[in-house]
Amino acid sequence: IPKSSLHVRALKVLREATDEDLIMAHENRVSERRAFKICLQKIEEHNLPMKLSRVKYTFDGDKILFFFTAEGRVDFRELVKDLARTFRKRIELIQIGVRDEAKLLGGCGVCGRPLCCTSFMDQFKAVNIKMAKNQDLSLIPSKISGLCGRLFCCLRFEDSWYCEVKRSLPRRGEVIRTPYGVGKVLEVDIFDETLKVRLEDESEVKIEASEAIRGKWRYNPRRLEDE
Template sequence: LGREMRVEARKLARDHRISGVEFIGCDVSLDGEYVEVKYQADEKQLDLRPVKDGLQRAYDAQVTLRRFGFLDRSGDASGCDTCGLPLCCATWSGARDMGPVNVRLAKQQGVTPNEKIIGCCGEVKCCMRYEHDAYKEFKGRAPFRNSIVQLGERQGKVVDYSMVRDSVVVQVGPKRSEQEVIPLGVLARDNPGVVPADPEDWVLPATADANTDAAADVAPDAGADAGADGPEEDRED
């Protein structure tokens, strides 16, 4: 019955000159009184009342038209993605509720849009959304790119991120090979005004200036302590 109703829906759309719509399936209740017709359409505003009314008269059933996107269709078809796992939209209903993933999320994770991040539905893969919060949290703690940081007696420039290792890539010399992966915890010791030492020390942009001033006030005391320790070591020698 479902296939028959889908064919009839196509005929009704053609008779009423409704273009840009494709009927892809029908779900019929066991008693045949309720029918859900799934369709895809190019336009958001499409009047399909003639199709609905025609189906209700022909089959004496309560008909509901449900628009399906590419994500819904992939979820219904199911299958596996390139990771080898079942499609997110087929195993987790929340993926459909949140809709397609924006390309902007991929760019914020440092991923250049390409065919590898496109899923079976033709949209960006749902897994890009899962990792977005982790990247957002990491970048909230990491220094900006091109920031100058102190590494003991040396200085370097932040050129890249390594979120998985909770680290940043620092250029310490003129050659490209002169790069080091420095954990944020290590970087925070020498750069208190650039990298918070602990997640509890995260600051909002509005309070960043105040914390920078506070760090500057503490710096002379730290230097004085270091200077005081120096002579004591010399005397012991």
């Protein structure tokens, strides 16, 4: 597979796994679950403000990696010493962010699919609330946030398309000329490229965006009974 066609970093295959490798990998998974429980107890004993996310053994079992999240910096030097005495192995504690935690643990998003960060994303890129506005999404945090509590990474994927299409269409509230007269845009459907327009006689029509003529039109709404 050409590297240019890959969306994630390619890993080098060393060799085919042997039966011994598979047994060792299974034993590591069992040891990781045990180490997780022990580390939780140690964190409580040392009264540290940290949340343990995952434990990972290196393949040879010589080193144990403990991933955790915390609001600020944590002095875990005594914890490292305690864990080293308990496991008799090299110990490394790694503080990660909430997005990295979601990538490590995995899960399903509100779309029903596996998390993007777990499935194919190789790195995190900035996402902001403006992207949600561009896509006319609810700005309620719980509606546009993922399992990590941060804005959906997928907001970034189609943002450039939304911006490009919106630039080519009249904006909501813009005054345009239609085949039925001058009117004000009430709704814009960027997928069907249609507009809902209120005319000067207060009637509403739905037209194709291509039928709209943009310009500096004067909008003078009037009621039929006033004519």
